[in-house]
Amino acid sequence: MTEPLASLLTALDLTDTGARTSEDIFTGPSQWMPLGRVFGGQVLAQSIVAASRTVADERAIHSMHGYFLRPGDVNLPITFSVDRIHDGRSFSTRRTQAYQSGQPILSMIASFQDEDEGLDHQVEMPSDIPDPDTLPNSADSLEDVEHPVAQYWASKRPFDIRHITSPIYLKVEGEHVAHQAVWFRSIGSLPDDPDLHRAALAYASDYTIMESVMRRHGVAWATPGLKAASLDHAMWWHRPARVDEWLLYAQESPSASGGRGLALGRIYSRDGRLVASVAQEAMVRVPTP
Secondary structure (H helix, E strand, C coil): CCHHHHHHHHHHHHHHHHHHCCCEEECCCCCCCCCCEEHHHHHHHHHHHHHHCCCCCCCCEEEEEEEECCCEEEEEEEEEEEEEEEEEECCEEEEEEEEEEEEEEEEEEEEEECCCCCCCCCCCCCCCCHHHHHCCCCHHCCCCCCHHHHHHHHHCEEEEEEECCCCCCCCCCCCCCCCEEEEECCCCCCCCHHHHHHHHHHHHCCCCHHHHHHHCCCCCCCCCCCCEEEEEEEECCCCCCCCCCCCEEEEEEEEEEEEEEEEEEEEEECCCCCEEEEEEEEEECCCCC
């Protein structure tokens, strides 16, 4: 197993530190990041794992809503406190608070449901999408850039991400539109635990979604003075999926104003099943000339 994927699995393997006191408290490590701030997707995924540990095995997460409160420090572990808000006949609700040095860095509420039958429909997968095997990966785009963030994105992330049709790492090519799509999958196989794949899907959902805001205004990640940060994140799991198989992430931004941009995303399996929907508002500040 490659180091980035092993690091992901280690981060999601939380320690039950509340067992002796009968409290739902868990602890997890922080993955290294080049700028010293914890990746938001990591904290989301760990919060989901913590909440899942307190729910009956037959109940799977179907929705979560989280707020990023403070930037996390990669040099410190993270403590997750879970409140068992409600357990009903079909649904369970949990609140997870993530802490570092006694300060909350993320607050999340999630809902879990027994497997059930019901109405079934979906928005169709976008058409005319190129095959992921025909697209360059991040390493192809960034291998010659010596900046530590570029080097991390090129070879240290646990996911292979391929933009359609070009990334916005260094510049925005083509028309400035408020939509884009990427293929992604983990860079190696993962265990068959469905809860792990749901948490890892949340992890990956935070990677590129705000780029639909940036692409609309011709703002690349390398733009001098750019300040961007996720403010909140919501996600709905519709159908089972494996993150070690190719998934299409179709993204669009309906609005940006007041230094904030809203982005929406739909995640499809390669055979066209809609497996999840995502919404995120982010702070995006660009220096004025």
